[in-house]
Amino acid sequence: MPSLLKPxxxxxxxxxxxxxxxxxxxxxxxxxxxxxxMRFRFYVFISSLVFAxxxxxxxxxxxxxxxxxxxxxxxxxxxxxxxxxxxxxxxTTQNGIYFYDGYNFNKLEIDSLKTNALLNxxxxxxxxxxxxxxxxxxxxxxxxxxxxxxxxxxxxxxxADNFIITNDYAYLLTAEVKLTILDLKKGKQIEDEKxxxxxxxxxxxxxxxxxxxxxxxxxxxxxxxTGTSQNKIELLKNAAVHSITQTNGGKLVIGTSNKxxxxxxxxxxxxxTPVYKTNAKTFQIGGENSINKIIADNYGRLWFTSYxxxxxxxxxxxxxxxxxxxxxxxxxxxxxIYKDRDENxxxxxx
Numbered sequence: 268m269p270s271l272l273k274p275x276x277x278x279x280x281x282x283x284x285x286x287x288x289x290x291x292x293x294x295x296x297x298x299x300x301x302x303x304x305m306r307f308r309f310y311v312f313i314s315s316l317v318f319a320x321x322x323x324x325x326x327x328x329x330x331x332x333x334x335x336x337x338x339x340x341x342x343x344x345x346x347x348x349x350x351x352x353x354x355x356x357x358x359t360t361q362n363g364i365y366f367y368d369g370y371n372f373n374k375l376e377i378d379s380l381k382t383n384a385l386l387n388x389x390x391x392x393x394x395x396x397x398x399x400x401x402x403x404x405x406x407x408x409x410x411x412x413x414x415x416x417x418x419x420x421x422x423x424x425x426x427a428d429n430f431i432i433t434n435d436y437a438y439l440l441t442a443e444v445k446l447t448i449l450d451l452k453k454g455k456q457i458e459d460e461k462x463x464x465x466x467x468x469x470x471x472x473x474x475x476x477x478x479x480x481x482x483x484x485x486x487x488x489x490x491x492x493t494g495t496s497q498n499k500i501e502l503l504k505n506a507a508v509h510s511i512t513q514t515n516g517g518k519l520v521i522g523t524s525n526k527x528x529x530x531x532x533x534x535x536x537x538x539x540t541p542v543y544k545t546n547a548k549t550f551q552i553g554g555e556n557s558i559n560k561i562i563a564d565n566y567g568r569l570w571f572t573s574y575x576x577x578x579x580x581x582x583x584x585x586x587x588x589x590x591x592x593x594x595x596x597x598x599x600x601x602x603x604i605y606k607d608r609d610e611n612x613x614x615x616x617x
């Protein structure tokens with residue numbers, strides 16, 4: 268089993284070490300970061316996933332160490348994780364915004380903003396963050412001045428758990444149900460044409476591709492947003508789409524009610540029906556086992572959650588592994604999963 272260590276990628280002199288993620292020949296390695304609250308305490312699990320022997324259908328072995336409140340993470344109810352271009356990773360929590368520098372978690376001080384009003388954060392540019400504020404809209408926070416401002420075109424009297432902002436439009440997803448579009452040029456708010464007024468077609472997820480396309484997963488299929496129009500992609504017919512991601516090579520990976528579907532150049536390349544080895548009661552009414560969150564790494568692996576999202580699964584070589592079960596971690600509600608630029612997997616829990 269390879270044991271080559273490299274310095275922490277955020278701070279080269281950090282005492283924290285991680286396994287080299289480059290897979291040698293048939294052995295595949297990864298790095299797994301788990302932000303997980305134990306009862307009365309908060310932990311961050313920095314876990315090395317060693318997959319030596321996986322190609323022989325053996326169970327992966329996991330080694331991990333934990334970081335906690337001593338490093339400054341005072342709330343592990345994490346809504347969102349995103350990496351800045353400088354390598355720092357930002358966390359939106361119930362207690363505010365934190366960033367991890369390789370040594371500690373540091374909290375951003377935001378004047379006059381109640382931390383419990385935060386819903387999500389997205390990196391706008393090198394100096395600014397977009398901050399979704401409960402019942403106010405999307406504000407801009409300046410990392411240099413430590414000030415935030417809420418501009419009129421981005422005001423929104425509702426909650427935006429997920430959002431994508433372009434030059435002309437802001438697309439806001441509320442509670443995995445309703446999509447609202449803000450026309451930034453005209454100052455107009457466009458309500459969801461696929462939901463409401465007798466239409467029960469919730470929007471579950473939203474994703475911006477490497478090519479700049481904006482996709483929405485709904486109860487009746489996959490849509491592409493063009494301006495204020497939602498155009499259905501008929502390839503998946505009426506399959507409910509709960510999650511969307513993209514491989515480094517540009518293939519779309521779609522999580523549906525029971526399957527993972529891989530699209531390559533508008534063609535269905537592969538359909539995967541996960542076979543779970545645990546006895547957990549994870550099925551919804553009607554027998555569905557929706558794939559609610561999913562990411563693809565550069566080694567052909569898929570990391571995902573399925574209803575009720577209390578464990579992390581790994582799909583590799585036609586086999587599904589329960590990561591939490593392998594680590595003896597009790598079921599915990601997962602709020603988000605994220606892959607950083609070094610192929611490390613981060614998991615935020617509630």
